[in-house]
Structures are given as structure tokens and as C-alpha cells.
Amino acid sequence: MAKEAVFTMKLEPELRDAFMAEAxxxxxxxxxxxxxxxxxxxLRREEEKRGYDEFLRRxxxxxxxxxxxxxxxxxxEVExxxxxxxxxxxxxxxxxxS
Known part of the structure; x- marks a missing residue:
């Protein structure tokens, strides 16, 4: 798959350093x-959505x-x-x- 997009994010320097060290x-x-x-x-979000849809269907x-x-x-009656x-x-x- 061609990689044409650039993704920039802000995060704590410590988190970046730890991540880069692990990589x-x-x-x-x-x-x-x-x-x-x-x-x-x-994928996890899609599974959650499918799980909720199944819950709602049941x-x-x-x-x-x-x-x-x-x-x-x-x-x-409920009220x-x-x-x-x-x-x-x-x-x-x-x-x-009292």
C-alpha cells in the first residue's frame, strides 16, 4: 500500500523517547x-460497534x-x-x- 499521507501529533517528550527506544x-x-x-x-472499534449492534438486536x-x-x-403504569x-x-x- 502506498504511503502518501503524513501524520503529525503532539505528545510528551518522555512518551516519544520511550516509544522510540522500544521501536x-x-x-x-x-x-x-x-x-x-x-x-x-x-479493528477493535469495528468489533465494538458490531458487538453493540448485536446487543441491540437481541x-x-x-x-x-x-x-x-x-x-x-x-x-x-410504569410512571x-x-x-x-x-x-x-x-x-x-x-x-x-425523625
């Missing part, structure tokens, strides 16, 4: 190692199955249960503080 010790050009790091990063399937089986609550729970927690806190 020298590995007898590899720093640019080659940076290309590998970039490719690895891009979550949607479970939700659709629950709806089809009649296991669902309306927004109003009413949450309000009752908040009221109960507030009552307990008031009892503890």
Missing part, C-alpha cells in the same frame, strides 16, 4: 509500529417477544409504579430522620 529495541521503524497500532485500534428481539406474549406495561416507589422511599427516609 529501536524491537528493530522496527516507529512508523510501522504506529500503522499497526492504528489498524489495531480501528434486546429488540426480547422486547418484541415480551410484547407478543403480553408482558408489557403502558407508560402510565405510577415509579411514583409509588419514590413515595415509599421518601416515607422511609422521613421515618429514619
Amino acid at each position: 529501536l529495541e524491537a528493530d522496527r521503524p516507529a512508523s510501522q509500529i504506529m500503522r499497526e497500532l492504528m489498524r489495531d485500534y480501528l 434486546k429488540i428481539e426480547r422486547s418484541r417477544s415480551s410484547i407478543a406474549a403480553g408482558r408489557w406495561s403502558s407508560h402510565e 405510577a409504579r415509579a411514583a409509588a416507589r419514590r413515595a415509599e422511599l421518601q416515607r422511609r427516609m422521613d421515618e429514619e430522620n
Whole structure:
């Protein structure tokens, strides 16, 4: 693959020196190692995206199955249960503080 782009970055001198020393010790050009790091990063990000897409797909399937089986609550029902729970927690806190 032709290498025609230049990539400049700012970093701490200590980090640069340590990286260059490791590249020298590995007898590899720093640019080659940076290309590998970039490719690895891009592959890892792509895997994360695919993993999230699969997670979301399964979550949607479970939700659709629950709806089809009649296991669902309306927004109003959920809000009413949450309000009752908040009221109960507030009552307990008031009892503890009195």
C-alpha cells in the first residue's frame, strides 16, 4: 500500500523517547509500529460497534417477544409504579430522620 499521507501529533517528550527506544529495541521503524497500532485500534472499534449492534438486536428481539406474549406495561403504569416507589422511599427516609 502506498504511503502518501503524513501524520503529525503532539505528545510528551518522555512518551516519544520511550516509544522510540522500544521501536529501536524491537528493530522496527516507529512508523510501522504506529500503522499497526492504528489498524489495531480501528479493528477493535469495528468489533465494538458490531458487538453493540448485536446487543441491540437481541434486546429488540426480547422486547418484541415480551410484547407478543403480553408482558408489557403502558407508560402510565410504569410512571405510577415509579411514583409509588419514590413515595415509599421518601416515607422511609422521613421515618429514619425523625
